[in-house]
Amino acid sequence: MEATGNGVIGTPATITSQGLSTGGGLGAIAIRGVGKTFKTGKTSFRALDNIDLEIRANEFVTILGPSGCGKSTLLRIVAGLEEANEGAVCVDGDSVVGPGADRGMVFQGYTLFPWLTVRQNIEYGPKLKGVSILERRAISNRYLRITRLEPFANRFPKQLSGGMKQRVAIARALANGPKVLLMDEPFGALDAQTKLEMQEALLDVWEKEKTTVLFITHDIDEAIFLSQRIIVMGAGPGRILKAYPVTLPAERTSEVREHSEFLKLRRELAALLKHKEE
Ligand SMILES: Nc1ncnc2c1ncn2[C@@H]1O[C@H](COP(=O)(O)OP(=O)(O)OP(=O)(O)O)[C@@H](O)[C@H]1O
Ligand SMILES: [Mg+2]
Numbered sequence: 064m065e066a067t068g069n070g071v072i073g074t075p076a077t078i079t080s081q082g083l084s085t086g087g088g089l090g091a092i093a094i095r096g097v098g099k100t101f102k103t104g105k106t107s108f109r110a111l112d113n114i115d116l117e118i119r120a121n122e123f124v125t126i127l128g129p130s131g132c133g134k135s136t137l138l139r140i141v142a143g144l145e146e147a148n149e150g151a152v153c154v155d156g157d158s159v160v161g162p163g164a165d166r167g168m169v170f171q172g173y174t175l176f177p178w179l180t181v182r183q184n185i186e187y188g189p190k191l192k193g194v195s196i197l198e199r200r201a202i203s204n205r206y207l208r209i210t211r212l213e214p215f216a217n218r219f220p221k222q223l224s225g226g227m228k229q230r231v232a233i234a235r236a237l238a239n240g241p242k243v244l245l246m247d248e249p250f251g252a253l254d255a256q257t258k259l260e261m262q263e264a265l266l267d268v269w270e271k272e273k274t275t276v277l278f279i280t281h282d283i284d285e286a287i288f289l290s291q292r293i294i295v296m297g298a299g300p301g302r303i304l305k306a307y308p309v310t311l312p313a314e315r316t317s318e319v320r321e322h323s324e325f326l327k328l329r330r331e332l333a334a335l336l337k338h339k340e341e
Contacts, residue, residue: 089120089155089242089275090120090121090154090155090165090241090242090243090275091117091118091119091120091154091155091275092116092117092118092141092152092153092154092243092275092277093117093118093151093152093153093154093156094114094115094117094137094140094150095115095150095151095152095153096113096114096115096149096150096151097111097113097114097115097137097140097149097150097151097152098111098112098113098114098148098149098150099111099136099145099147099148099301100148109300109301110133110136110300110301111133111136111137111140111147111300111301111302112301112302113150113302114137114150114301114302114303116303118275118277119275120155120273120275121273121274121275122275122276122291122292123266123269123275123276123278123289123290123291123292124277124278124291124292124293124294125278125279125280125285125286125289125292125293125294126138126277126278126293126294126295126296127283127286127294127295127296127336128295128296128297128301128304129296129298131298132296132297132298133296133298133300133301133302134296134301135247136301137296138245138247138277140159141159141166141243141245141277142159142162142166142168142245143160143161143162143163143166144162144168154166154243155242164188164192164239164240165241165242165243166242166244166245167236167237167239167241167243167245167274168236168245168247169229169232169236169244169245169246169247169249170232170246170247170248170249171247171248171249171250171251171252172252173225173228173229173231173232174232175228175232175235176220177220177221178219179219179220180216180217180218180219181207181212181215181216181217181218181220181223182203182207182216182217184220184231185202185203185207185231185234185235185238186202186203186238187235188239189202189238189239203216203234206234206235206238209234209237209267209271209272210230210233210234210264210268211230212227212230212231215227225252225253225254225257226253226254226257226260226261229249229250229253229261230261230264233249233264233268237268241274243274243275243276243277244269244274244276244277246276246278246279247279248279248280249261250262250285251280251281251282258285259317262285262288262289263315265289266315276289283329283332283333283336284329287309287311287325287328287329288319288320288325290309291308292306292307292308293306293307293309293328294306294307295307295332295335295336304335305335307328307331307332309324311324311325
């Protein structure tokens with residue numbers, strides 16, 4: 064089993080002309096009683112305490128919280144890159160014991176292979192799985208189209224803008240047919256305009272692909288715009304403070320940002336996070 068940065072390669076999936084089938088497009092995540100203590104020499108640090116979170120198949124959930132409250136640690140545990148000391152994580156009832164192709168990862172910072180073109184980066188995961196060249200081409204064509212990268216298929220990462228690189232990272236994660244997309248501040252380094260475009264592109268992909276998304280951000284507006292539910296975490300030890308359902312229209316156009324519900328939620332979240340960071 065091998066983790067490759069944005070695309071986590073692991074268990075086999077069925078290959079179809081649409082990409083790698085996800086066995087029914089499910090992706091419900093159950094996080095139960097998860098705790099994590101980091102030990103460094105004689106000191107230990109309680110990073111996560113008794114985390115319980117159920118995420119429905121095809122739900123879009125965002126985690127907000129101050130720096131150091133354990134957001135990345137939790138995501139890495141769901142990805143199978145980190146082991147919990149207590150509790151368990153299941154995806155569609157199967158315990159997470161390591162990275163798997165059912166969970167695609169997109170982090171901040173573009174861990175693309177610099178020596179591969181955009182298309183080759185997208186086809187990397189399917190190629191590792193032994194997918195035929197014809198099928199691989201069908202997969203890369205699909206995700207190049209969805210992420211609007213077709214004109215750049217033969218470019219190398221260093222010839223791309225930050226937003227384009229991040230779209231390749233998303234396309235590369237999707238090419239493995241994940242049921243779940245785990246995203247850790249994927250747009251944190253982008254300029255404001257590119258960030259808004261990427262948010263809309265991500266919602267588009269989410270609607271088309273029916274993946275479950277677990278997304279981490281520091282950006283309250285980003286959390287509200289994208290999510291169906293927002294989980295606020297606090298530190299010392301890392302734990303869930305509160306969950307907010309986002310009752311905005313399903314169609315998230317830029318007008319949604321002026322919606323009274325959006326503004327109300329923004330105020331509430333800002334007050335809660337400000338209090339936590341004081
Ligand atoms: N491998 C590790 N060894 C020791 N401590 C760690 C390790 N990884 C994380 N920590 C500690 O656990 C805590 C949570 O880290 P984590 O990266 O999950 O925070 P975060 O909420 O993602 O923060 P940020 O918003 O800054 O990314 C931090 O205090 C961090 O120092
Ligand atoms: Mg983090």
